[in-house]
Every structure is written in structure tokens, then in C-alpha cells.
Amino acid sequence: MFPPGLPANDQLRQLEAALGLFWDDQDWGIVNAEGCRVQEFLDFFAQNHDEHWSASTVGEYVDLVLESACDALRADPERDPSCVDDFVRVAAAIAPDRVTYWTKHDWAIAPHLRQLGF
Numbered sequence: 001m002f003p004p005g006l007p008a009n010d011q012l013r014q015l016e017a018a019l020g021l022f023w024d025d026q027d028w029g030i031v032n033a034e035g036c037r038v039q040e041f042l043d044f045f046a047q048n049h050d051e052h053w054s055a056s057t058v059g060e061y062v063d064l065v066l067e068s069a070c071d072a073l074r075a076d077p078e079r080d081p082s083c084v085d086d087f088v089r090v091a092a093a094i095a096p097d098r099v100t101y102w103t104k105h106d107w108a109i110a111p112h113l114r115q116l117g118f
Contacts, residue, residue: 032064062091073108073109
């Protein structure tokens, strides 16, 4: 999706355009999260992620997906959170600290991530 060497901020700007998101220089993934789009974000990553995504971009995408999953779980506590499992495993290999961060607080997705071993 990205040419080799494209800086992380430029990668995020391309993601914004592709997904109809907006810029935030501090909490990009959090402010763009939408519970109703979690599956769309997961599908986009599965179809477009490659080795040219920077670890920083993957980390921001972790925030986007996991905050979206939290929104979805808050809206429907009976929702199955396992839709994030494959994504989390891939993302944890690239940005492990970001995935682990989501297990250290009382967010809706944290218990599920802990069950996965993170």
C-alpha cells in the first residue's frame, strides 16, 4: 500500500484518505475510532497491510481498531470480541507495546486481550 520509506505521518494521511478519517497529531487512532466500523477497519488491514507499514503506523492502527472494538462492546456487551484476534496477533508482532498497553487498563476489550495472552 505504501512505497518503501514513506514516513509514518504520510502513511497515516494515506490511511485517512482511504478510510475517510481525519488528522489528529496526538491520538489519531482514538479520535477516528467508530464501533460500527470495526469490521471495516479489520478488513482494510487484512487486505492492505504489508511490510512497508511502519511500526508507528501499525501502532496507531491498533488504537483505531481496539478503540472501535471498545465502542462496539460498550454498545453491545454481548458482542463477540474475537473478530479482533487475527489482527491483534499480527499487530503484536510489529507493535507489541501498543497491544500490551490495551491490556493494562479497564477498557472493554482488555479482558479479551488478556485471555489471548497479551
